[in-house]
Amino acid sequence: MHSLEDIQHFLASHPVATPGTEQVALHLAAGRVSTQTIKAAHELPDFDNSAMDGYAIAMRPEQPLGPFRLVGYAAAGAGERLQIAAGESVRVLTGAPLPLGCQGVVPQEQVKVEGDQVHLDSPLCYGAHMRLRGSELSAGSVLLYRGERLRPLQVGLLATQGHAALEVYRRPVIGVLSTGSELQALGQPLAPGQIYDANRPQLLALAARAGAEVLDLGWVPDDLEVTRERLQAAAGQCDIIISSGGASVGEADHVRTAVEALGAISHWQVAIKPGKPFAFGHVQGKPFLGLPGNPVAAAITFLLLARPFIQRACGETMRSRLPCYLPLAESVENMASRRQFLRARLLEQEGQRCVQAYEQQGSAALASLAEADVLLEIPERTRLAAGMRVRCHHLFELAYA
Numbered sequence: 001m002h003s004l005e006d007i008q009h010f011l012a013s014h015p016v017a018t019p020g021t022e023q024v025a026l027h028l029a030a031g032r033v034s035t036q037t038i039k040a041a042h043e044l045p046d047f048d049n050s051a052m053d054g055y056a057i058a059m060r061p062e063q064p065l066g067p068f069r070l071v072g073y074a075a076a077g078a079g080e081r082l083q084i085a086a087g088e089s090v091r092v093l094t095g096a097p098l099p100l101g102c103q104g105v106v107p108q109e110q111v112k113v114e115g116d117q118v119h120l121d122s123p124l125c126y127g128a129h130m131r132l133r134g135s136e137l138s139a140g141s142v143l144l145y146r147g148e149r150l151r152p153l154q155v156g157l158l159a160t161q162g163h164a165a166l167e168v169y170r171r172p173v174i175g176v177l178s179t180g181s182e183l184q185a186l187g188q189p190l191a192p193g194q195i196y197d198a199n200r201p202q203l204l205a206l207a208a209r210a211g212a213e214v215l216d217l218g219w220v221p222d223d224l225e226v227t228r229e230r231l232q233a234a235a236g237q238c239d240i241i242i243s244s245g246g247a248s249v250g251e252a253d254h255v256r257t258a259v260e261a262l263g264a265i266s267h268w269q270v271a272i273k274p275g276k277p278f279a280f281g282h283v284q285g286k287p288f289l290g291l292p293g294n295p296v297a298a299a300i301t302f303l304l305l306a307r308p309f310i311q312r313a314c315g316e317t318m319r320s321r322l323p324c325y326l327p328l329a330e331s332v333e334n335m336a337s338r339r340q341f342l343r344a345r346l347l348e349q350e351g352q353r354c355v356q357a358y359e360q361q362g363s364a365a366l367a368s369l370a371e372a373d374v375l376l377e378i379p380e381r382t383r384l385a386a387g388m389r390v391r392c393h394h395l396f397e398l399a400y401a
């Protein structure tokens with residue numbers, strides 16, 4: 001059995017091909033991974049401009065309230081840069097280029113204008129409402145790194161530099177297969193002993209959210225030959241193959257044997273609960289991740305092991321996440337010899353954020369997974385009392401970020 005870190009390190013350094021690049025319109029590139037480091041080509045703002053509708057003033061110290069002679073007009077988009085001397089002003093609208101020689105802008109609510117004479121209600125505050133060239137961003141600043149996934153809130157910043165499109169990595173194709181003779185397709189009535197296939201839609205949704213193009217490989221019964229045939233076909237269709245179920249020790253668990261007939265299993269079993277029967281290997285040269293059948297075990301091994309691997313295949317440079325430690329609302333216990341990941345909710349108690357594990361911690365209990373905010377990481381054979389701080393992993397970060 002491998003430690004979680006052993007497999008994580010192995011997967012993090014395992015070569016994984018990214019499937020080429022493509023140009024995508026900037027607004028559609030959110031969620032995609034940049035192939036290039038993008039630097040600001042010019043400063044922001046690119047020219048001094050007004051932050052208010054008002055009057056740009058060139059001060060005359062002996063006459064702080066004016067009058068200032070109105071000598072020009074500038075709206076946003078004005079191509080010409082005016083120039084003023086002490087005692088003069090220019091009518092400016094928000095975004096208009098500021099005249100050379102001005103020391104500040106007074107909003108129109110704070111002036112009186114009589115003919116071409118502008119009177120201030122109070123003395124000019126130097127630099128007021130001036131957006132100076134380069135004050136937000138200098139040319140050459142990094143806006144997006146190669147291997148960084150573009151977030152929607154970065155799109156506007158890239159647009160300020162005129163980028164119409166972004167070169168991104170193509171999405172790798174991730175195929176998801178379910179195994180188990182007890183599984184019934186969604187939408188069909190259940191016969192006695194049957195259950196619906198919960199893992200396949202769950203894993204397809206998670207893989208898509210991780211940035212992959214997903215391929216539904218369907219379902220196979222507990223049959224070695226059918227499993228082998230389906231995996232062989234999948235290797236021709238996908239960049240990475242993921243299966244769930246059939247990875248444990250029962251006589252109906254054929255996945256490992258089928259993979260070994262077509263390639264190899266390099267790692268089997270990870271010392272976490274849920275999730276023990278995780279397997280990693282190759283099917284005809286394509287990376288293969290065999291997840292446990294129990295739905296929570298499948299989801300958690302996906303989040304901890306498969307997702308970072310898929311993100312690398314998307315071209316993403318993995319950032320290390322800062323752990324978060326929160327106090328326990330109630331004690332927790334892990335008597336198992338494997339580290340346990342408990343589903344938990346966030347609570348507020350006496351103004352303090354804390355966590356409370358759900359009662360339902362079975363490897364098949366999806367209801368508490370669907371509701372949970374965090375996973376608590378509890379070392380093997382450990383009891384943690386209420387109030388103690390516990391290492392937490394936010395499910396939003398693990399599954400969506």
Ligand SMILES: Nc1nc2c(c(=O)[nH]1)N[C@H]1C(S)=C(S)[C@@H](COP(=O)(O)OP(=O)(O)OC[C@H]3O[C@@H](n4cnc5c(N)ncnc54)[C@H](O)[C@@H]3O)O[C@H]1N2
Pocket residue numbers: 178179180182183195196197198199200244245246247248249250253274275276277291292293294295297363364
């Ligand atoms: N004697 C032992 N038995 C088991 C061990 C063990 O070490 N020794 N490990 C247990 C652990 S831990 C897990 S986790 C499970 C996982 O086994 P498999 O990966 O082989 O999964 P299956 O046996 O095929 O299924 C387990 C369970 O999950 C249900 N299942 C499977 N696929 C789906 C699906 N797509 N959607 C919904 N539910 C699914 C299946 O019906 C079973 O109930 O093995 C333990 N046993």
Ligand code: MOO
Pocket residue numbers: 272273274275276277292294296297363
């Ligand atoms: O590793 Mo299993 O997921 O404990 O039931």
